Amino acid sequence: GExxxxxxxxxxxxxxxxxxxxxxxxxxxxxxxxxxxQELGKRPQLIIDIRSNVGExxxxxxxxxxxxxxxxxxxxxxxxxxxxxxxxxxxxxxxSNTGNQFYFGTGTSLTVIP
Amino acid sequence: xxxxxxxxxxxxxxxxxxxxxxxxxxxNHNSMYWYRQDPGMGLRLIYYSASEGTTDKGEVPxxxxxxxxxxxxxSLRLESAAPSQTSVYFCAxxxxxxxxxxxxxxxGTRLLVL
Numbered sequence: 001g002e003x004x005x006x007x008x009x010x011x012x013x014x015x016x017x018x019x020x021x022x023x024x025x026x027x028x029x030x031x032x033x034x035x036x037x038q039e040l041g042k043r044p045q046l047i048i049d050i051r052s053n054v055g056e057x058x059x060x061x062x063x064x065x066x067x068x069x070x071x072x073x074x075x076x077x078x079x080x081x082x083x084x085x086x087x088x089x090x091x092x093x094x095x096s097n098t099g100n101q102f103y104f105g106t107g108t109s110l111t112v113i114p
Numbered sequence: 115x116x117x118x119x120x121x122x123x124x125x126x127x128x129x130x131x132x133x134x135x136x137x138x139x140x141x142n143h144n145s146m147y148w149y150r151q152d153p154g155m156g157l158r159l160i161y162y163s164a165s166e167g168t169t170d171k172g173e174v175p176x177x178x179x180x181x182x183x184x185x186x187x188x189s190l191r192l193e194s195a196a197p198s199q200t201s202v203y204f205c206a207x208x209x210x211x212x213x214x215x216x217x218x219x220x221x222g223t224r225l226l227v228l
Contacts (some may be wrong), residue, residue: 007195032215043219099145100215106156
């Protein structure tokens with residue numbers, strides 16, 4: 001099955017700096033890559049996603065890049081703010097006969113220091 | 115439109131007791147999922163249901179059973195709870211869009227097995 005690795009596990013940045021979180025995947029059939037933000041005690045919520053036919057996607061301060069050849073994708077947050085502090089999860093999904101499964105990375109705890 | 119709902123929010127069980135976690139969605143989604151979340155482990159798939167009437171094992175199905183009662187409801191049962199099943203359980207449902215396959219998560223159930 002798919003294996004998703006996520007780095008770093010913890011990340012601290014100064015407010016206003018950029019944060020980058022990286023994920024790799026193993027299954028070349030994976031074609032959908034969402035990113036989730038989870039605040040303490042809350043449910044994961046989708047913040048951005050990308051399909052395998054796109055190399056980059058941007059939504060205001062958040063961007064995701066995908067390199068299919070190298071099987072890695074990254075989340076970029078610019079001009080970080082204290083409210084960006086949370087755990088971020090990447091995931092990969094591939095189609096199958098029994099329906100799509102989602103495989104998650106182990107998460108990155110981001111702290112934005114005011 | 116409540117989205118994905120889960121009951122109960124918290125539960126304490128003794129080893130060997132049984133219980134059922136309930137999940138319902140009102141978004142007319144075909145696919146539903148059960149995950150467990152443990153510190154440092156990310157989200158791991160227990161079971162999923164690609165459509166009404168079908169269920170399939172995920173990454174960590176041992177000790178659990180599921181029922182897709184109808185299109186809206188997907189329950190998770192612990193027949194004989196063990197301390198290793200102490201975790202936060204999330205239910206999710208999935209839409210399909212031409213540009214992505216978004217998962218929506220419920221608020222979670224925090225389970226402690228003594």
